[in-house]
């Protein structure tokens with residue numbers, strides 16, 4: 001397949017995410033089984049740069065599209081790419097419900113704390129006093145904390161990594177893709193043109209090292225940074241739980257999985 005010409009700004013951390021995804025898909029040898037979905041935004045352009053089948057979705061509808069793919073063929077490895085605008089603003093209800101459903105798929109959120117493609121408006125995770133053309137006196141903040149939200153919505157794999165730490169990103173993406181159930185990986189991906197948070201992230205970043213089965217510890221670690229004001233930013237896996245995924249609870253889909261079939265074979 002001919003890949004699209006890359007139009008990200010030079011030096012954008014999205015390049016490291018692209019490299020990492022290419023590497024992980026190759027190392028896990030899952031190329032033929034993967035189907036991707038992407039939202040609309042700078043993050044969504046990754047669709048054109050990956051030689052993988054899938055659907056370039058409507059803004060905010062990455063997750064329902066992923067779920068449709070999974071229901072259509074539960075044997076696919078479904079991986080979605082969303083932005084903090086795409087997922088935490090327009091697509092927020094889907095985020096909560098997909099954490100709850102626990103279908104076996106992986107959601108990657110490129111979080112740059114702004115709507116980058118449309119030139120930098122504040123999203124639900126832009127910090128208080130963040131300024132752009134639409135909020136010249138600064139945004140009101142009142143951010144949501146996606147890690148806490150995922151944990152409290154029943155997500156069975158919750159992680160956060162930094163786009164500029166490729167080694168950890170590769171490791172955690174592999175774990176997320178191998179996890180049976182809904183895995184959510186937030187990648188801190190500073191928009192170096194419109195909202196450059198690299199200094200703040202570098203100052204506060206540290207590696208998580210708690211028992212990932214402990215939801216209480218995960219919540220405490222997730223609460224250290226509320227995205228609104230500076231705080232310690234833990235990266236790594238916050239939480240992982242083994243539980244039945246949605247397809248396993250659904251007779252027809254679990255029979256498709258056992259027989260390696262999809263709706264096409266019906």
Ligand SMILES: Cc1ncc(C[n+]2csc(CCOP(=O)(O)OP(=O)(O)O)c2C)c(N)n1
Nearest residue numbers: 040041042043059083084085086115116117
């Ligand atoms: C239904 C709909 N609403 C709004 C838009 C306009 N729009 C396109 S991209 C975008 C911003 C995307 O921001 P984000 O999801 O954070 O991705 P980023 O560009 O930062 O990677 C918006 C609001 C759209 N295309 N469709």
